[in-house]
Structures are given as C-alpha cells and as structure tokens.
Amino acid sequence: MTAAIQVHGLRRRYGTFEAVRGVSFDVERGELFALLGTNGAGKTSTLELVEGLDRPTAGTVRVLGRDPVRDRAHVRPRTGVMLQEGGFPPDLTPAEALRMWAGPLPAARPVAEALDLVDLTHRAGVRIRQLSGGERRRLDLAAAAIGRPELLILDEPTTGLDPQSRHDTWRLLRALLGDGVTILLSTHYLQEAQELADRVAILHEGAVVAAGSVAEVVAGFPARIAFDLPPGLTLDGLPDVVGAYSEAGGRVTLHTTALQAALTTLLGWAAAHDVALDGLDARSATLDEAFLSIAGGAA
C-alpha cells in the first residue's frame, strides 16, 4: 500500500522569500509523524501544502495517493484538518458549530460523541466566544475528528492547553491511532513528539535537518558522561576516549559519539587505578539536546 502522505522536494515561496526549501518525507499508514522546528521553520507552510490549501512552488505532494489540490473532492472528505487558528463564528455554541460542520460529511460521528471525545460536553451550549483558548483548541480537534477521517493533519493541536488537557488530547490521539488513523502533526512540545510520534522530522529554516524515530534522531547527537573530578587529578590525567572532556566546578563532562566504548575505557581505567568516579552519570542525548543543537546551528 502506498504511504498515506508522500512529500518530495517541496518548495514554497512567498514573494522572494523561500519558506520551504526542498522538504521530503513519507508518512506511513497508521503512524503518527511529527514535524518539529523552531518558530518560522516552515512547519505550517508545509502542512498547508499537504492540506491542499496552496500549490507548491516546486516538488510534489500525494495524500492518500492523490494530489490534494487537483483531487480535492476525493482527498478532503477522508481527511480531518486542524489549522493553527480555528475559524468558527464566535456566536455559535460548540454543539451548533459541530452540527454545522458535520452536515455534509457522509459518516460523521454524532455531535455528542465528538464533544465527549474532547471533554467538552459540559460546554456544549456556551457561546464559542466564552470558551477559553484551550477549549477552542479542543473544539477544533473535535471538528477535525468528527468525520471519522482516515488521516488527521493537526497544526499544533495542544498549544495553549493546560497539562491535564494536553495529556487528555494525547490519550485521544493514541485511541485514534489504535483505530488505524494516520496522523501528521506539528508541535513545539518535544515531549509530545517523544510520547506520541513513530517518526519525526526536524525542520530548520525550511529544510529537514534530522528525521527518523526519536531514537534514530538522538543517536546522531553526542551522548554525555559526567562525574566528579577525582581529587588530585586534572583532565590530562584521564584516559583517551572518543570525545572531549570539559570541567566546571569540579564536575567533568564528556560528550561522546561512542558512549559504550568511552564508558568501558573510563571504568576500566578507574578500576585499574583504584579511582572512584563519584556522581557518575551516563546517558544518550535527549530530543531536547538534539533540538537545541539544531536550533543553535551546531547541526
């Protein structure tokens, strides 16, 4: 079966400014794929092309095997979209807005079920203008999911939600994945990607700078070993390993691309010389470190 989304060599220009510069990725059926990136990295510009809201300046997009602009009539009913800004009239209630939204959809969930999915049942009859920002975000998600889409495209679905609502949304997205729905989302929350994503792509200045599972992405960044500098020693007295030692306040840090080998050398050296490595801590890079490294230009 073809991938749910196939994006190849995508470019998008606004006047003379190129916001998307040759982006490629595939989203397999049934997976959650997260687009990460700094502000202005090109996430929304990319998602809008996948949604078929505009044609790319160059490159191709296929959604459920079709061109999302040319074959909109085929693609749109099978896709649920949540834009960064919801657009419901503020004088409607959530129940009215969802009833209106579900009207033309062939297999829509009942409005009550959609409200329950996002925990808005108790707000069904309140005017949208009176909803909090987080409640409006959840209403937008209910609208995206009400048509039982095969594919959900969500632009920052949990921005503005409190931690409890964010976790509830994650639970809903996991349940939808369990039903076989494919999800492409953008997020600023690295923990969200770590919790939910089968694969991620990190965008920076319009280009994909890292992609793969979270484990694959962080594997490309140095792991870290730290310990207290043993009394009477300087960094020159430590064994040679792949990586570089640094020291601050009596604490030694080693960034290394060969964690197991460096740790083995270090522990062997400590045992042979009867040296205690107090406060020893060794771990792979985190997604935060990979992201900060990219955002800081180190990648």
Ligand SMILES: Nc1ncnc2c1ncn2[C@@H]1O[C@H](COP(=O)(O)OP(=O)(O)OP(=O)(O)O)[C@@H](O)[C@H]1O
């Ligand atoms: N309609 C437009 N006209 C001109 N420039 C635009 C337009 N839309 C976006 N841009 C610019 O394109 C770049 C990418 O914007 P985009 O909204 O795609 O980034 P993003 O990764 O979604 O950012 P954020 O995380 O802040 O939402 C930014 O520099 C933005 O200012």
